[in-house]
Amino acid sequence: MASLHRFSAYALATCLTGLPWFGMQANAQTPPTLSHLATQVMNKLPQTEGQASLRALAQGQVDAAESWRAGDIIMHVTHENDQWTGDQDLRTWEAGVETGLALPQQRQAQQALAQSTKAQAQALRPYLQWQAEKRVRKLVWSLKKAKTQLKFQKKTVKQAQSLLDTLSQRYQSGDAPKIDFLLARTAWLEQKKRLAQTQAQHDKALTTYQYWTGLTQLPPSLTEPLADSPWQVNTQHPAMQYLKHQSDTALAEKGVVEANQRGNPSVMIGSKHERNRDQNGNTLLLAQISIPFGVQANRTQQLAQVNQTLTERNIALNRMQQTLTEQLAQAQTDLQTARALQAQAKEKSELSKQAMTLAMSAYQAGQTSIQDLLRLRETYFQDQLQARLAELNVGQAIAHLNQILGVPLS
Secondary structure, three states: OHHHHHHHHHHHHHHOOOOHHHOOOOOOOOOOOHHHHHHHHHHHOHHHHHHHHHHHHHHHHHHHHHOOEEEEEEEEEEEEEOOOOOOOOOEEEEEEEEEEEOOHHHHHHHHHHHHHHHHHHHHHHHHHHHHHHHHHHHHHHHHHHHHHHHHHHHHHHHHHHHHHHHHHHHHHOOOOOHHHHHHHHHHHHHHHHHHHHHHHHHHHHHHHHHHHHOOOOOOOOOOOOOOOOOOOOOOOOHHHHHHHHHHHHHHHHHHHHHHHOOOOOEEEEEEEEEEEOOEEEEEEEEEEEEOOOOOOOOHHHHHHHHHHHHHHHHHHHHHHHHHHHHHHHHHHHHHHHHHHHHHHHHHHHHHHHHHHHHHHHHHHOOOOOHHHHHHHHHHHHHHHHHHHHHHHHHHHHHHHHHHHHOOOOO
16 A cells, blocks of 8 residues: 555656646747747748839839930931932932920829839838738747647656556556556557657648748747737728739829820931932931820720729729728637637636546545546646647737737737
8 A cells, every 4th residue: 555655646746747848948049039030031922022123113113204205216217219210310318316205294194103103112011021920920829839739748758658657667566457557558659649740740830930930949928919909900001001002003004094195296306318410419407296196096995904903903902901800800709719718728727637636546545447547637638738728829819910900020
């Protein structure tokens, strides 16, 4: 009975050990911040290349708006000779350059387009930052949960090994039946299998995290302060701002098309030299102005195309507004649910701890079997894990709500 008492005391102390396996291990690396991770992730987004191209496009549009010319410079060269017709020894040579002229309203429309494109380029970075923060929030909480589950499972295997070692000694000394030893070994093997599965899930989460951030260490704290209420999606949201500027750019493009439909007058300046049998030769200066009627055959098609683009941009803006509003309502519900489940999980973990204490006392007194002890022990550790995961779920729900509201990481 003394041996049984020593075993029970040892097993109880082992099973009811605290939860050091939830803490993070020390690392020589400087702990990153959430905002630093967002910068690392944003640099990997393919859309970042669009910033430079948009700025270059805006500069090109500014140059076009400041130019008085429209289109290319055309060189004209003409030679006339009647050698094979009237043969009056008539010869003419004509040369000149021609270019289109930009109308004031065309230059104004081009300037408005340049300003819209520049504003869109400036709004792109906050939008990409918002997208990067969304990925960071997902990465860090996924890895945090994977680390928590892995540490828990390692601790569970260690406790199962300790119980197996104790029962092995008692079985060899004749103080415990063989069935208890075999059941303890079966439980240990099952926990080893779960450890391998948990390790694989952790490694997958870590690999993804490392790919996007270039790091293996999580920030010291992932918990974010909850955004102040009232919670609503406003026009200053990074996604709304960028899509609004996209619509403004499409509207400015429509203005350019409308202004250009009037056509561009052109001017040509040159000289002409002519001679015949009765003249030694004569040189003339040429000046020519061409004014289009502005009745292009494809003007309706051009307007329809820019109107289609504008409509699509406005649809994307309205769809984003609806999507964020729906997600915000769901996120509020998810946060309330997570908090309720956290309270339930905490209460359940406390009850399972009490049940574990009673089970150990009952096993010591011979009032329960090893099967019941192992089952209650498994329930105890699972409840402790679920309580910790429920706590993490609340933090993740807050992060998700902040993400929808466009709250930046700090």
